[in-house]
Amino acid sequence: MSSSESESSQQGRHREAGHKSLLQSDALYQARFFDSPPIPSLCAYMLETSVYPREPECMKELREITAKHPWNIMTMSADEGQFLNMLLKLINAKNTMEIGVYTGYSLLATALALPDDGKILAMDINRENYELGLPVIEKAGVAHKIDFREGPALQPFLLEKKQGSFDFVFVDADKDNYLNYHKRLLELVKVGGVIAYDNTLWNGSVVAPPDAPLPKYVRYYRDFVLHLNRALAADPRIEICQLPVGDGVTLCRRIK
Known part of the structure; x- marks a missing residue:
C-alpha cells in the first residue's frame, strides 16, 4: 500500500470512529499541510505558536x-x-x-x-x-x-x-x-x-x-x-x- 493510500485509509478509520471531533481538518489530523512533509508535532506547533509566546x-x-x-x-x-x-x-x-x-x-x-x-x-x-x-x-x-x-x-x-x-x-x-x-x-x-x-x-x-x-x-x-x-x-x-x-x-x- 502506498503512503497516500495508507493515509486515506487512516482518515477513513478516524471518521468511522468519530475521532475527527477533536481536529476537524484532515491536514491537522495528519500533521501535514498539502504536499509538505509531516510536521514534528501538533503539540509543539501549538506550544510554539500560541502558548509559550503568551506565557507570563x-x-x-x-x-x-x-x-x-x-x-x-x-x-x-x-x-x-x-x-x-x-x-x-x-x-x-x-x-x-x-x-x-x-x-x-x-x-x-x-x-x-x-x-x-x-x-x-x-x-x-x-x-x-x-x-x-x-x-x-x-x-x-x-x-x-x-x-x-x-x-x-x-x-x-x-x-x-x-x-x-x-x-x-x-x-x-x-x-x-x-x-x-x-x-x-x-x-x-x-x-x-x-x-x-x-x-x-x-x-x-x-x-x-x-x-x-x-x-x-x-x-x-x-x-x-x-x-x-x-x-x-x-x-x-x-x-x-x-x-x-x-x-x-x-x-x-x-x-x-
Whole structure:
C-alpha cells in the first residue's frame, strides 16, 4: 500500500470512529499541510505558536525551576496553565480552592487570573515543594491572594466552610481520593460554579489494554481514574466536559 493510500485509509478509520471531533481538518489530523512533509508535532506547533509566546515571564520562570525538580512530572503543562488562566477570567472567579499545589505553577496561573481581592485556599501535604515556587509567586505580586495550608485536603477546618463558598476548585492530588473530594466539593462550590479534575486521561492509560506495559504508578491509579470518569459522567448534579488538554482535564459545572 502506498503512503497516500495508507493515509486515506487512516482518515477513513478516524471518521468511522468519530475521532475527527477533536481536529476537524484532515491536514491537522495528519500533521501535514498539502504536499509538505509531516510536521514534528501538533503539540509543539501549538506550544510554539500560541502558548509559550503568551506565557507570563513569571510562569515561564516557575516552569523552568520546576523542570529541574526530581518530581517534575507532577507539574501542570504550559498549555493547561494557559487554559486555566483564561477559564477563570471567563467565569469571573474570585473565591477559589486548589487541592494539590506542588511547586505552584497552576496556583500562579490562578492567582494571575483573579482580581486583586480574589482568594485561593491552597492545600498540599508538602510545604517544601510550595516554597520552591513561592519566591516567584511573591515576585509576581500575587502571594497575598493565597492562603496555603499544609496537610490532607479533607482537613477538619474545610468541613466548616459555608456551602456554596467557592466559584472554582482545581483538583490535582491523590487520584484514589478524587471521589471523596467530589462528594465534599459539590457542597462547597456554588451552583453554577466549576470543579476541574486534572489527569483524567492519566497518561493515556484509560484506553490501554489490560496487559499493557504501564509504569507501576500509572497502573496503580488507573482504575481510580476510570471509576472517577464513569462516576462524573453519571452524576446528575453536574454538567461535564472532558478536554484533551495536558493529561486530560474534566470540568464539572454544578447545576444542583
